[in-house]
Amino acid sequence: MSVDRREFLVAGAGLLAAPALAEAGSGAQAQRQPARQPPLRRIATEEAWTIPEHLDALAPLSQGTWRNLDVEVINPAGSRATEPLYANLLDTQRRLAEMDRLGIDMQVLSLTSPGVQLFRADRAVALAALANDRLAEVVGSAPTRFAGLASFAPQDPARASREMERAVERLGLSGFIVNSHTDNEYLDEQKYWPILEAAEALDRPIYIHPRCPSDGMAAPFRGNRLQSAIWGFAIETGTHAMRLITSGVFDRFPKLRIVLGHMGENIPFYLWRSDHWFERRRDVYRSSLKPSEVFRRNFMITTSGVEHEPALRYAIEVLGADRVMWAIDYPYEAMSPATTFLNDARIEDADRAAIFHRNAERIFHLPT
Numbered sequence: 001m002s003v004d005r006r007e008f009l010v011a012g013a014g015l016l017a018a019p020a021l022a023e024a025g026s027g028a029q030a031q032r033q034p035a036r037q038p039p040l041r042r043i044a045t046e047e048a049w050t051i052p053e054h055l056d057a058l059a060p061l062s063q064g065t066w067r068n069l070d071v072e073v074i075n076p077a078g079s080r081a082t083e084p085l086y087a088n089l090l091d092t093q094r095r096l097a098e099m100d101r102l103g104i105d106m107q108v109l110s111l112t113s114p115g116v117q118l119f120r121a122d123r124a125v126a127l128a129a130l131a132n133d134r135l136a137e138v139v140g141s142a143p144t145r146f147a148g149l150a151s152f153a154p155q156d157p158a159r160a161s162r163e164m165e166r167a168v169e170r171l172g173l174s175g176f177i178v179n180s181h182t183d184n185e186y187l188d189e190q191k192y193w194p195i196l197e198a199a200e201a202l203d204r205p206i207y208i209h210p211r212c213p214s215d216g217m218a219a220p221f222r223g224n225r226l227q228s229a230i231w232g233f234a235i236e237t238g239t240h241a242m243r244l245i246t247s248g249v250f251d252r253f254p255k256l257r258i259v260l261g262h263m264g265e266n267i268p269f270y271l272w273r274s275d276h277w278f279e280r281r282r283d284v285y286r287s288s289l290k291p292s293e294v295f296r297r298n299f300m301i302t303t304s305g306v307e308h309e310p311a312l313r314y315a316i317e318v319l320g321a322d323r324v325m326w327a328i329d330y331p332y333e334a335m336s337p338a339t340t341f342l343n344d345a346r347i348e349d350a351d352r353a354a355i356f357h358r359n360a361e362r363i364f365h366l367p368t
Contacts, residue, residue, distance in 0.1 A: 041357040042104045042339065043366065046207065046261045046304040046327035048112040050089045051134050052079035057127060061118060069212030069227040070114045088331035092138055095330070096145060102339045105357070107330070108364060109135060110149035110177040114211045117154065117182045124153035128163055136171035147174045147366055149207055154182040154192060161198035168202045174364040175204040175259075179211040180240045187240070188247035196253050205257040205300065205363055210237045210265070229305065229332075238265035245294045246278070248286030257298055257363065261327060263311050264301035268318050271295060295319070300363055302327035303355070307341035321351035325359045 059078030061071050075081045079090070088094060089112055099107065111131045116124040128151040135148040150167030152160040167173040176199060178187070187196060187206075199206050210233030213221050217235075221227040241260055250256060260267065267274075274291040287294060296319060303312060304327035315324050328338040342356060361368050 039103070040353060041106075042326065042342075043106045043108065043357045043360040044104060044328045044330065044335075044338070045108045045259070045302050045325045045360050045364070046209070047107040047109050047330045048089060048332060049092070049109040049135070049138070050112045051131055052090065054111060054116075054127065054131060055079040055081070055086065055089075057119065057123070058114075067218075068118070068215060069218050069221065069232070070118060072222075073212070073228065085331055092142075092146070096142070098335050099145065102335050104335065104339060106145055106147060106366070107328075108147045108149060108174065108360065109138065110207065110209070111135070111151045113179045113209055115151050115177065115179045115209075117179050117211070119153075119155075121153060121155035121159075124155050125159050125163070127151075128153050128160075129166075132163065132167050132171055132173065136167075136173060139172065144367075147364060149173065149175045149177040151177060152195065154178060154185075154187070154195060157192050157194040161194040164195070164198045164202065164204075168204055174366060175207060177207045177209055179209050180237050181211070181214045184214040184216055186243050188243045188249050193249075193252070196249060196256055200253045200256040203255070204365070205259050207259040207261070208237055208240055209261065210234070212236065234262060234265045237262075238267050241265060241267060241299070242274070242291070245291050246285045246287050248288070250294050250298050251286075251288050254298075257300065259300045259302065259325070259363070261302045261304040261329065263303060263306040263308075263315055264299075264319075267291075267295065267299075268301065268315050271318065296323065299323070300325055300359065303338070303342065304329035305333050307337055309341075309345050312342075312345055313347065316347060316351055321348075321354045322359060324355050325363070326356050 056078040058074050059076050062074040062076045064071070075086070079086070095107070116127045116131070119127065132150045135150070139146045139148045150164060150171070150173040152163045154160055164176055167176070212218070212227040213232045213236040218227070221232045226232050237260065241258065244250070244258065271292040278285060278290050300323055301315060301319065302325045312324070326342050328335050342352065345352065360366060
């Protein structure tokens with residue numbers, strides 16, 4: 001019979017405590033010991049994954065003349081790439097072994113950026129469906145260890161909404177992922193509203209994941225290699241979110257939920273000033289609610305790639321612990337430091353439990 005690592009540790013703690021209990025006596029004179037708490041569940045909510053067909057479809061784009069920032073960072077080797085990163089994206093058994101070592105119960109997997117959003121519509125639709133089928137197989141093979149966020153092709157909003165329905169109702173996936181802009185456009189534009197409508201109707205969130213800045217703001221990021229995680233990802237994705245917030249989309253779709261990684265892509269730290277200028281120029285914005293009101297009602301953030309306790313404590317203070325979920329950003333970030341970060345963070349135990357698992361269970365409809 002296999003024994004879970006954490007069960008072993010709990011049992012070992014009980015054996016070490018036994019002599020002390022014997023010395024303390026028994027019956028009415030013995031002090032009552034506190035009830036043993038179950039191991040804390042850990043669910044990581046922004047964990048990249050892919051399939052060989054996806055890597056091989058992206059690879060030729062890097063060999064052309066397209067001056068797109070995402071294209072410039074694509075590996076031309078495709079699924080033949082030998083770097084450990086690509087093996088970790090593809091290999092769920094290696095992933096599970098590390099999860100077991102660190103006591104991580106579940107990862108919510110999603111197709112790695114830039115997803116299917118660099119392709120023409122027909123190919124993007126087909127590749128999203130294939131990726132979702134494969135992801136459902138991974139989840140089905142280990143349903144207590146993996147959940148999945150479905151890809152879709154914003155290039156064709158009508159087919160995207162149908163794929164979203166299929167992914168939830170037939171494949172059992174837990175939400176959706178989009179890698180910010182598509183053809184340099186954003187989801188606040190009315191042509192994409194069928195996507196937002198589907199997500200709201202299905203009661204599943206859209207995780208807006210970063211990609212490099214759109215072509216319209218690419219030039220300042222290119223020369224100093226600022227296009228990715230060092231700065232560009234947050235600027236791009238935060239801009240997308242602020243477009244949604246100020247556009248009135250959440251008046252039209254009040255139950256729509258959006259997830260942002262990387263401690264909210266800088267937005268929580270700017271909410272006071274956003275509100276301040278929104279109130280001064282309310283007439284030019286279409287939202288009936290201030291940015292902070294929209295953010296606290298319709299958005300969740302995750303800790304992916306930000307292992308910084310002051311930022312975590314600020315997010316809890318400004319948004320509430322019920323708006324923060326734990327994430328690693330594996331394999332772009334390592335599992336161990338992300339786990340240690342939240343294990344050791346100086347926050348309330350109830351907040352730690354909410355961030356580690358309770359919020360993810362609620363938002364993604366995961367079994368408890």
